Amino acid sequence: MLVELVKLNINGREVEAPAGSTILQAAELAGIEIPRLCYDKELSPLGACRLCVVEVKGNRLLPASCVTPISAGMVVDTESPAVAEARKTILELLIANHPLDCMTCDKLGDCKLADYCYKYGVKDSAFAGEKHDYAIDDSNPFIIRDLNKCILCGACVRACEELTGADNLSYLNRGFHRKATTAGDVDYIDSDNCVFCGQCVAVCPTGALTEKTLAGKARRWDIDRVRTTCPFCGTGCNFDLAVKEGKIIGVLSNPDAPVNQRMLCVKGRFGWDYIYNEKRLTSPLIKKNGKFETASWDEAYDLIATKFKEIKDKYGSESFAALSSARCTNEENFLVGKFTRAVMGTNNVDHCART
Amino acid sequence: MTNPISDILNETELMFLIGTNPTEAHPVIGYKMRKAARKGVKLVVCDPRHIDLVDEADYWLRLKPGTDIPLLNGLMHIIIKEGLEDKKFIEERTENYEELKAIVESYTPERVSELTGISVDDLYSVARLYAKTDKAMIFYTLGITEHICGTRNVMSCANLAMLTGHLGRPGCGVCPQRGQNNVQGACDMGALPNVFSGYQGVGVDAAREKHEKAWGVPLSGKVGLKIPEMFKAAHEGQVKAMYILGENPVLTDPDANHIRKALEHLEFLVVQELFLTETAEYADVILPAASFAECDGTFTNTERRVQRVRQAIDPIPGQANWQTICQMVTKMGYPMSYNDPSEIWDEMASLSPSMAGINYQRIDEMNSIQWPCPTTDHPGTPVLHVGKFTRGLGLFQPSEHIPPAEMPDAEYPFLLSTGRILQHYNVTTPYSPGISSIWDKEMSEVNPQDAEKLGVKTGDKLKVTSRRGEAITNVKVTDRVLPGVIWMSFHYNGTPTNALTSDGLDPITGTGEYKVAAVKLEKI
Ligand code: SF4
Ligand code: SF4
């Protein structure tokens, strides 16, 4: 199927995009980023925050670029003075009831609200008024929910419904009391449908939803992100391990993940902490008189080498068998096969039956 | 999987699920299926249990446990009777069609309905829907393979796909979702008794000679022992020494007591593990292992996608697993030295034509590559069997109904079925403080009718006894399971479910029949 390309002008540049694209998508294709809060390319468009407004020649209103389709010959300015002014007003309205505790907020550095306020020089609000006093929900081990910082972009509601399909979140009340929350406004842990996939956290543009393990551990810009593959099932999701000073403090979604984009499940997002379980074995152990005693690597290898050779000499190669692991890497599995075949002289190698 | 996961949302028009519970065992795949179903992709779920995706399904075929072959044969019977088979595909790309036709002939809708418990109407509707939909995918996992007839079940799924030409195209295919994260990779790497990496038979002279040359030693052409045979041989005294890397068969393999006895019989056992597991307790030497976050390497997912595992922190035991293996083997007089895991991969790739085009640099550039990928300018292969099957013609391998090895009787009146739950993964997640603070004990599922007879409610305890062992479990009363069935997971050492499971094995793969065993239940 050939998609027709439409020509238009954005910020003085001639660009092309497939027919049916929105202005925001066309700009993105041309490498021009339009500020947005409620728009998320993995979710259905909402057109609610209006931060993505742009100026379109011949149009007296400023349309929201995330829901306005392109047309041939359109002339768009994404950063005109009128646009900047409009964005400033929107941001001032958004922070009118916002706690503004960026100094201690775990999201700063990855908070779109703070980033855009910085960009448009918004410090305080002409509309400052009543603030919320919602209790913080940290009832579960994974997610902290501080709805005082919620800007009602609806990304969490859409992610829960459209990505996971858990349908655990919706809107409650009207006006100032409007909330994006669970049915009955209960804590996550008490909500019926939460599967703790954390998709809502991954898409939240502010500090309203954050990973509990990261709380107070690092400013976002001090986190090293190491991209890796999930060890918990055969789907093969990718994510970033968040590392600070040589220690893992959490998992962060990586939108470039080939299989899953930002989607994960409870195991992938929150199961990594087994790594620091104090029961981890840290040195070789040798059983003496029925009890395990700590040994050096060399002692362990010497004993293994002697015993394996002895048994091979006495009973033959077929008296040895190796069980490799469907949890370990390809490289480790290859080495176990090579060891069994080339050194022990047998093909008695298999991996756990529980496929 | 013959086809990529992305086909679920981008290509297919029908998902046919049999013996798989994706939202728990492969959650992100399950979430994508739910999304696809909600945007109008048809969904058929064949499962005795009321799994989550039943709520999104167009058809739920609640078959009796262990009757997958009659169901699949019954669908094929209707398809052939109504002339809905893909004659061109059968003619050009398959062989042995006549035998299939002969065998499914006797699986009339009425007989199949009797055997499976599914209505005749539903059988007709689903058979027509699957056959008439242009792009349809079949998904299965352990609910199909963990039976004595596991291999036959798998073949029957393939028969259905071939009969209707649902193979070798986007949005079609037969898609087993691999359970453990790197089952695909462990097989690809030749951690199997019959093949080297890249599925090159140990009995094939050319393959063996190639490896002998690369490794500088003569190699055995005799096919080795599969897991159940290893433990049997250990039990009987032929296998004397074992090396076990990162697995805990005492908890995860069927008939745990038999495994314990086998391990006791060994003269020498080495276990390389993260934790002092039930299996490690039997070791003479334990080597501490590093977790996935402490090693460089690769995993291969269920769609043959090779992706990087990257070291994020220093290994907690001081060194990565590949280093430990190399040092151990070098100590035995066979020098193994690599500067880093990419060199191990390169050695493997140089010996394995189907992966020869993959290296770390390309994975870094492309994020991932799906094998077969024979050369470094090959883009990888998302869809298998396009135009031609690996073996040439697709072979129909029909099968008659094979009932489970052990069925409930007067003494053991309940049917035990086992599987995974969302929150846990074999033997690592129970060590996650976060996860185990919420999900810390087995909650076996029992139907309300049975609960009433047994006098238990959710949270009460049951003793479950089979011919092989017993376990204590908490109960969750739910109509997710049929009356007469108890469903348990196998993640908790407080409830060693595999002390109960059947000793029945698929004679071809040696996979245990985890899905059906007979037990009795007592309130305690
Ligand atoms: S959510 Fe953003 S704007 Fe609000 S306090 Fe946190 S960093 Fe600042
Ligand atoms: S964690 Fe997942 S299921 Fe729970 S509310 Fe967030 S998105 Fe929904």
Ligand code: SF4
């Ligand atoms: S919690 Fe976050 S994602 Fe949800 S509506 Fe509020 S700001 Fe948006």
Ligand code: SF4
């Ligand atoms: S995040 Fe969940 S679905 Fe994805 S690979 Fe890990 S365990 Fe599987």
